[in-house]
Amino acid sequence: IVQDATLAGFDWGSYLEKSGLLAAPVSCFRHAPLCAQWDDIYVGLKVEVLNTHTALPSKVYWIATVVQLTGYKALLRYEGFEDDDSHDLWCNLGTADVHPIGWCAVNSKLLVPPQEVHQHIKDWKSYLMERLVGAHTLPVDFHVKMADSLRCPFRQGVRVEVVDRSQVSRTRLAVVDTVIGGRLRLLYEDGGLGPSGEVLSDFWCHMQSPLVHPVGWSERVGHSIKKTDVNVNMSSHPAFRKVLQNSVPDQFKKLRTVYMGNKFFEEGMKLEAVDPLNLGNICVASIRKVLLDGYIMVGIDGVEIGDGSDWFCYHASSHAILPVGYCESNNIPLTLPPGYDHATFTWAQYLEETGTVAAPQRLFNTDDVGHGFTPGMKLEAVDLMEPRLVCVATVRRCVGRLLLLHFDGWEPEFDQWVDCQSPEIYPVGWCEITGYQLQPPIGPEPPQGQERSNTSRKAKPF
Numbered sequence: 001i002v003q004d005a006t007l008a009g010f011d012w013g014s015y016l017e018k019s020g021l022l023a024a025p026v027s028c029f030r031h032a033p034l035c036a037q038w039d040d041i042y043v044g045l046k047v048e049v050l051n052t053h054t055a056l057p058s059k060v061y062w063i064a065t066v067v068q069l070t071g072y073k074a075l076l077r078y079e080g081f082e083d084d085d086s087h088d089l090w091c092n093l094g095t096a097d098v099h100p101i102g103w104c105a106v107n108s109k110l111l112v113p114p115q116e117v118h119q120h121i122k123d124w125k126s127y128l129m130e131r132l133v134g135a136h137t138l139p140v141d142f143h144v145k146m147a148d149s150l151r152c153p154f155r156q157g158v159r160v161e162v163v164d165r166s167q168v169s170r171t172r173l174a175v176v177d178t179v180i181g182g183r184l185r186l187l188y189e190d191g192g193l194g195p196s197g198e199v200l201s202d203f204w205c206h207m208q209s210p211l212v213h214p215v216g217w218s219e220r221v222g223h224s225i226k227k228t229d230v231n232v233n234m235s236s237h238p239a240f241r242k243v244l245q246n247s248v249p250d251q252f253k254k255l256r257t258v259y260m261g262n263k264f265f266e267e268g269m270k271l272e273a274v275d276p277l278n279l280g281n282i283c284v285a286s287i288r289k290v291l292l293d294g295y296i297m298v299g300i301d302g303v304e305i306g307d308g309s310d311w312f313c314y315h316a317s318s319h320a321i322l323p324v325g326y327c328e329s330n331n332i333p334l335t336l337p338p339g340y341d342h343a344t345f346t347w348a349q350y351l352e353e354t355g356t357v358a359a360p361q362r363l364f365n366t367d368d369v370g371h372g373f374t375p376g377m378k379l380e381a382v383d384l385m386e387p388r389l390v391c392v393a394t395v396r397r398c399v400g401r402l403l404l405l406h407f408d409g410w411e412p413e414f415d416q417w418v419d420c421q422s423p424e425i426y427p428v429g430w431c432e433i434t435g436y437q438l439q440p441p442i443g444p445e446p447p448q449g450q451e452r453s454n455t456s457r458k459a460k461p462f
């Protein structure tokens with residue numbers, strides 16, 4: 001079931017009021033528009049905003065104060081209502097007709113007070129003068145910066161290498177079809193078209209996702225790549241009618257360089273890893289292969305098919321690989337290989353009976369990065385198992401740089417561990433700004449602390 005928040009009438013403002021008004025601040029999301037500017041946005045700022053409380057036929061504006069800030073959404077109170085909150089309005093600072101103080105004067109717009117308060121205050125000019133002394137407002141270049149930060153180096157027709165959703169151990173050539181807010185809809189080059197030209201297989205990810213790479217990457221680092229089936233003809237699809245253009249490393253996020261010299265990860269070493277097909281589980285895992293440039297292939301112990309097709313590529317700097325003992329010391333339930341149970345499992349014994357060694361702790365990127373997330377904060381997050389969907393979500397736990405995300409209204413088995421710097425998480429209001437469809441919570445919240453259900457999502461890769 002896919003729902004459109006706008007059709008379902010989902011409104012972040014009233015939802016947040018019911019749930020305690022806690023949202024992750026925009027400054028937590030490095031890849032999000034205006035992240036760097038957000039230190040200048042705070043409760044108490046005064047702005048000029050469209051006056052919706054007037055019978056005048058033309059657009060007029062009035063001064064308002066930010067009284068709440070949750071993600072990009074600000075709760076505004078028109079000047080003159082003072083302590084009366086009954087006319088407060090939620091607006092998205094990225095999209096609303098909201099401007100710095102002085103904008104109306106410069107642009108010949110009228111400042112007119114709302115009808116309801118018109119009578120109460122006789123001399124508006126001196127009232128405003130008094131209220132505006134020492135007030136702060138939006139930076140003048142707020143909307144320019146917003147537009148700048150929405151620019152994206154990817155266009156329709158650009159070719160990339162991206163994980164093959166039908167076999168996660170390999171990549172596959174794909175072409176950018178759509179770009180929304182830096183998120184790419186990718187069509188596999190041999191994904192095929194249905195009888196009426198519909199795309200049979202696509203993949204969504206943010207342009208900074210670790211799953212997408214420039215053309216030539218797989219060969220360079222030694223990752224397996226699906227050979228394009230030349231019998232599949234995609235040429236009637238608009239994305240393929242363009243002159244296709246290969247993506248280049250400049251268009252991608254630079255990963256932190258890791259020194260691979262002697263004493264790097266080695267085949268057979270044990271670790272704990274986020275299961276790529278069950279992102280709520282951190283499992284007992286093994287290094288299966290060491291590629292170049294700091295990339296490794298990881299397999300989940302005890303559930304591997306055996307032909308390597310379920311190995312997954314992680315970079316050594318990834319949050320998703322953790323040293324042995326990490327779950328125990330952070331009170332996270334470790335998912336054990338079948339046949340083991342929590343009462344008796346110890347890493348020491350497991351290493352001994354498998355004749356293996358733990359990957360050295362210092363190879364892992366578990367540095368505390370000092371993010372600003374705390375449990376209970378709301379955000380918009382990609383369901384990485386169905387990466388087209390950006391959903392209403394809550395931070396459930398913060399452990400080091402990992403966040404456990406819960407999708408509001410969904411069973412806990414949908415929860416996912418993500419990095420605090422994941423490009424697939426966004427502030428409240430991001431969808432509204434970018435025009436991306438937001439998935440509202442489904443049904444009532446399940447009661448807290450219920451048992452995990454047995455229905456596993458494992459069978460459904462991505």
Ligand code: MLZ
Binds near residue numbers: 001386391
């Ligand atoms: N149809 C799918 C959608 C799941 C999306 C959940 N997002 C948090 C299902 O029901 O499995």
